[in-house]
């Protein structure tokens with residue numbers, strides 16, 4: 055019964071594959087890719103079954119499909135593969151984790167969050183006047199790719215500056231503000247738009263862009279709706295729609 059000979063390394067192998075499948079599922083949950091993923095899963099199960107049964111003709115046909123399938127998969131899942139690697143690089147912040155600075159200076163003492171109050175005040179004021187806004191708050195990843203798509207500001211966070219940026223006639227009101235290391239890094243930034251089906255249909259591109267950046271990175275985001283004046287908080291691809299300023303402050307403090 056060599057079939058049942060399970061070594062310790064096999065358990066690690068199975069756990070690793072299960073974990074990767076789970077992360078992949080989380081990444082594509084609620085998107086078109088989810089249906090493709092399940093179809094693919096069924097196909098692989100069938101292929102393994104046919105191989106284990108030694109059904110030669112079917113196995114030869116499926117083997118050929120699998121050979122070409124790898125290239126087809128890369129094409130079909132191009133966006134998801136890209137997001138997966140961005141996620142690995144930014145969410146787990148591999149570059150910084152293994153940097154000399156991090157290795158020799160020990161664990162970080164945490165970021166001092168000076169930004170809560172001005173950001174909450176800004177959202178409260180913008181909500182009252184129904185002025186649309188997206189504010190992205192970076193964590194470990196500085197979101198340089200996205201900062202580069204906007205106008206660099208590098209200014210101290212203040213509610214007057216933020217309100218000015220989102221003021222309807224301001225040239226920078228379109229797009230997102232990115233806050234990093236307690237500074238307003240940039241405004242008018244373009245964010246990746248989420249393809250998720252989970253977002254209510256009535257929410258448009260502003261909310262999709264906020265969801266998109268929190269799916270792809272470890273950042274959180276806040277949206278003030280121009281249509282309803284409602285405030286939404288986004289974190290790790292989840293939305294908290296219609297939060298009060300007090301709830302927003304609490305959520306920001308938990309970060």
Ligand SMILES: Nc1ncnc2c1ncn2[C@@H]1O[C@H](COP(=O)(O)OP(=O)(O)OP(=O)(O)O)[C@@H](O)[C@H]1O
Nearest residue numbers: 186228229244245257258259260261263279280281
């Ligand atoms: N990819 C993006 N990155 C950053 N900002 C974006 C992006 N796409 C759209 N926006 C912003 O969203 C605005 C359009 O919002 P839209 O009305 O489609 O969204 P919404 O989610 O319905 O929000 P609202 O409730 O405020 O109307 C644009 O003017 C722009 O400022």
